[in-house]
Amino acid sequence: MSILLPSDPLNSRLYSDWVRRFDSGMIESAEELVGTLVVQFRRTQKPGAFVDQIGWRARDLPEAHRPWFWDMIGHWLSASVGDRYLGKRFRTAAMTVYGLARTAEREHSLPVHVDYHRENTLLFARAGALPVKEVTVHQHWLGTVGSAADAHHEFVRLLVALAHGGAALGADLHRRVRASAKAAGLGVDEDARVLRDVLAACTSAKVPNGLLDGAAKVFAQTPVADAALLLDLFPATATDGAALLRMLDAAGAIAGMADGTLTPARGLAGWISRFFHMYCYVKVAYGGITMQQMPPELFAMIERIGPRLRESSERIAMSSGRYNSAYIDADLADALVSVGVGIDGPRHGEMHVWGAASQRDLVALAADPVLGPKLEATMYADDKTTRSVIARLPGNPGIERLVQARISALIDRVAAGGLVDAELALIELDKLLDLPTAQALDGIDEALAALDGVGPLLNTLRAGIPDEFCWPALENTIADLGEVQGATSTWPLLTIYNADRALVIDPHGPVADTTFTLPPHTTSHVVFYAGGDFLVGYTRGKGRPEKAFWTSAPADIFTPAETSGMTPCRGCYGGGLGYQFTAPGGRHDGAGILRPGDRRGIGECRLQLSDGARVWSYAAFRTGLDYWAEVDPATGERAESGSLPDFFAGHPIPDGKELARYVQSHARLPESIPDSPLGSTAGVVGYRITQDRHGPTGYLLEGIDGRRATYAGGQRTDDPWGVIRMPEGGADLLLTYGAWTDPVLIRAYDGERAVWEVRTLGDSHTNITAGPELPPMFPPPAFWHFLTPRDAEGSRVLRDLDTAHVKDLLSTGALPPGIRDTTLATGVRTQAARASRLLHHRERISQRVAIIRSGEPG
Numbered sequence: 001m002s003i004l005l006p007s008d009p010l011n012s013r014l015y016s017d018w019v020r021r022f023d024s025g026m027i028e029s030a031e032e033l034v035g036t037l038v039v040q041f042r043r044t045q046k047p048g049a050f051v052d053q054i055g056w057r058a059r060d061l062p063e064a065h066r067p068w069f070w071d072m073i074g075h076w077l078s079a080s081v082g083d084r085y086l087g088k089r090f091r092t093a094a095m096t097v098y099g100l101a102r103t104a105e106r107e108h109s110l111p112v113h114v115d116y117h118r119e120n121t122l123l124f125a126r127a128g129a130l131p132v133k134e135v136t137v138h139q140h141w142l143g144t145v146g147s148a149a150d151a152h153h154e155f156v157r158l159l160v161a162l163a164h165g166g167a168a169l170g171a172d173l174h175r176r177v178r179a180s181a182k183a184a185g186l187g188v189d190e191d192a193r194v195l196r197d198v199l200a201a202c203t204s205a206k207v208p209n210g211l212l213d214g215a216a217k218v219f220a221q222t223p224v225a226d227a228a229l230l231l232d233l234f235p236a237t238a239t240d241g242a243a244l245l246r247m248l249d250a251a252g253a254i255a256g257m258a259d260g261t262l263t264p265a266r267g268l269a270g271w272i273s274r275f276f277h278m279y280c281y282v283k284v285a286y287g288g289i290t291m292q293q294m295p296p297e298l299f300a301m302i303e304r305i306g307p308r309l310r311e312s313s314e315r316i317a318m319s320s321g322r323y324n325s326a327y328i329d330a331d332l333a334d335a336l337v338s339v340g341v342g343i344d345g346p347r348h349g350e351m352h353v354w355g356a357a358s359q360r361d362l363v364a365l366a367a368d369p370v371l372g373p374k375l376e377a378t379m380y381a382d383d384k385t386t387r388s389v390i391a392r393l394p395g396n397p398g399i400e401r402l403v404q405a406r407i408s409a410l411i412d413r414v415a416a417g418g419l420v421d422a423e424l425a426l427i428e429l430d431k432l433l434d435l436p437t438a439q440a441l442d443g444i445d446e447a448l449a450a451l452d453g454v455g456p457l458l459n460t461l462r463a464g465i466p467d468e469f470c471w472p473a474l475e476n477t478i479a480d481l482g483e484v485q486g487a488t489s490t491w492p493l494l495t496i497y498n499a500d501r502a503l504v505i506d507p508h509g510p511v512a513d514t515t516f517t518l519p520p521h522t523t524s525h526v527v528f529y530a531g532g533d534f535l536v537g538y539t540r541g542k543g544r545p546e547k548a549f550w551t552s553a554p555a556d557i558f559t560p561a562e563t564s565g566m567t568p569c570r571g572c573y574g575g576g577l578g579y580q581f582t583a584p585g586g587r588h589d590g591a592g593i594l595r596p597g598d599r600r601g602i603g604e605c606r607l608q609l610s611d612g613a614r615v616w617s618y619a620a621f622r623t624g625l626d627y628w629a630e631v632d633p634a635t636g637e638r639a640e641s642g643s644l645p646d647f648f649a650g651h652p653i654p655d656g657k658e659l660a661r662y663v664q665s666h667a668r669l670p671e672s673i674p675d676s677p678l679g680s681t682a683g684v685v686g687y688r689i690t691q692d693r694h695g696p697t698g699y700l701l702e703g704i705d706g707r708r709a710t711y712a713g714g715q716r717t718d719d720p721w722g723v724i725r726m727p728e729g730g731a732d733l734l735l736t737y738g739a740w741t742d743p744v745l746i747r748a749y750d751g752e753r754a755v756w757e758v759r760t761l762g763d764s765h766t767n768i769t770a771g772p773e774l775p776p777m778f779p780p781p782a783f784w785h786f787l788t789p790r791d792a793e794g795s796r797v798l799r800d801l802d803t804a805h806v807k808d809l810l811s812t813g814a815l816p817p818g819i820r821d822t823t824l825a826t827g828v829r830t831q832a833a834r835a836s837r838l839l840h841h842r843e844r845i846s847q848r849v850a851i852i853r854s855g856e857p858g
Contacts, residue, residue, distance in 0.1 A: 171210025464726025467827025560601025
């Protein structure tokens with residue numbers, strides 16, 4: 001009597017069906033048991049535990065019942081292996097119960113129904129739930145229940161089922177196929193057919209290189225029919241795909257793709273794209289992935305199929321990898337460009353150059369109008385070597401052309417940029433002009449000799465310099481305090497402190513003053529003003545304050561509950577530009593209000609906005625508008641739902657943009673301050689700053705008074721925060737705040753040219769004392785609204801400067817007539833000294849280049 005497998009394994013009732021036919025006296029209890037287990041199974045999230053829990057039920061059954069009981073459970077489990085989250089657990093449990101069923105048969109010498117057993121084993125194999133050791137057992141069993149030909153036929157069916165199920169295929173499978181076929185009296189043609197069918201059926205990550213190389217040896221001995229079936233195979237093993245290519249080559253598939261008799265389902269370009277997707281990264285020990293070179297076999301294949309690739313006009317995609325990362329592989333790109341094939345890279349456009357391990361000369365890639373500049377830029381940005389791009393790719397005409405273009409652009413920046421931009425460009429030139437590069441560039445001597453520092457100094461002075469602004473209250477306070485070690489904000493109040501004293505000023509003058517004594521061995525400290533008292537936090541180690549006290553009760557030292565916000569104004573991420581607002585009787589920290597005597601410390605929501613009546617704060621690790629939320633005016637606690645001041649919703653955010661997280665600003669000026677050099681409307685100041693949705697690039701700054709500016713940005717670049725209008729017709733300069741410089745600098749840009757830079761009071765790494773190479777010290781960005789023009793007549797003189805004035809300033813040190821304010825005069829001389837240092841630096845470079853090009857020993 002035959003036993004049929006269930007058509008729907010998930011609803012298998014194999015056990016009760018078997019009992020009904022072979023032990024009908026127990027059908028009632030069998031059906032009750034199955035009903036109970038169905039309910040349990042449908043609720044389980046832990047299939048392994050489920051199998052353990054029902055083991056006692058199997059032990060209570062008669063011996064002859066147990067294999068059918070376990071096979072039914074195995075059917076349920078194998079039908080669930082596709083579960084997105086628990087599939088692996090169901091597969092493992094299915095393997096376990098298959099083993100339990102077969103163990104019950106063997107231990108009790110139970111009869112095996114041949115047809116049922118063959119088909120049941122295939123069911124588990126197709127689910128990937130057949131234990132590895134059972135494959136050999138089953139193959140041996142097949143040989144005992146039929147002829148060698150029948151055994152071979154059924155073994156091949158099993159192998160194909162295993163391949164469909166994603167089971168691990170042994171590296172010696174080709175040998176086992178040969179043994180089976182030989183026993184059936186079949187030749188190597190049969191081996192090739194079987195291996196083709198098995199490999200074509202593979203959905204597994206577990207096709208070992210040994211099997212692919214073994215199959216290649218078989219395919220090399222006999223023609224392979226329908227080799228196109230193999231073109232969908234991309235084993236997801238920790239391999240570079242070389243063995244796959246060798247197998248396809250032996251099978252004639254690559255020759256077919258080259259001569260047009262075979263075309264992959266995804267097309268030639270799609271096939272190459274898929275190969276790169278699968279093998280551009282490889283997993284490494286202890287977690288993580290690393291980039292992986294393409295194998296030499298792929299480059300040989302591209303040369304063979306190149307004409308057909310070019311004729312297809314299809315592009316190769318290097319835009320994704322199986323581990324969600326991708327890059328443009330310079331070697332592969334070079335091979336493709338050399339045969340006239342286009343490439344689409346990932347959104348971020350990253351290219352990887354293999355350096356000394358490269359398998360290509362990259363000549364074709366360097367000549368490509370799009371990818372060539374990317375290659376040069378990638379190699380130029382490589383900080384793992386001090387060798388220039390020309391030194392690393394000698395004899396590459398495209399690279400020489402691109403390097404010359406880069407050097408020309410840098411020379412233009414030194415000639416016509418702002419002073420800071422010229423300095424940065426000259427530093428790059430200095431690094432670029434090594435021996436091979438200087439030798440390769442005709443005319444470099446003359447181009448360098450023309451760089452006299454006049455252009456950058458003239459551009460900077462005409463645009464406007466920071467010394468044209470002043471804040472008398474701040475300058476007087478610094479003179480009174482002496483050394484400054486840091487600053488914090490309770491806007492519009494600024495707290496400035498040193499090792500034993502803190503002063504608070506408003507836009508016009510002093511508000512409060514205190515002294516304090518730090519415990520011995522204190523390494524750093526910070527001081528905050530709140531509700532008429534001063535909170536001093538300090539540490540004897542590194543990092544944030546560990547202890548604190550109020551200056552009204554210095555002996556009462558405590559451990560603050562929150563310290564993440566107990567930082568001075570330093571960078572966009574440390575102090576939030578200085579926009580932390582005063583509250584009735586205290587100070588907002590974005591999640592609460594700090595009042596005298598509190599031990600709560602200061603939380604992390606230190607980025608704030610205000611319209612004069614309400615306050616909003618920023619919290620990290622939120623989404624969308626929920627980054628910003630209004631706070632309760634009495635408690636300072638954040639609202640549950642996100643919101644922003646009306647200014648930010650005045651018009652839609654442009655497509656592809658989002659609000660930059662750390663640099664938004666909005667505040668109401670004190671009534672005594674009529675306007676701001678950063679712009680204001682009806683007594684309110686602020687900037688809405690957007691950036692590209694996928695990274696810190698493409699910034700757009702929109703001031704509340706209508707002024708606008710753009711900033712390219714990029715990884716590890718400064719953050720833009722405002723646009724300052726220089727006095728007496730000076731330029732509108734975009735301002736950035738450094739997050740990656742030490743000391744922390746605020747830089748001003750005239751267009752794309754950085755013209756000047758200043759330090760901030762929050763820079764705890766640098767003393768306030770100015771020096772010939774130190775930029776001047778300015779308040780945190782939120783307090784630039786209180787800057788006023790220092791000397792209108794002197795500013796007008798700077799706006800009207802010409803080349804002759806600047807040359808005279810550089811050569812004799814004579815100030816242009818009309819500059820009388822001593823601080824402004826010092827600022828002009830400081831900029832001139834900077835231009836002079838620029839000139840001396842250029843002269844040293846010129847001397848080195850001249851020696852290199854003369855051929856004389858250095």
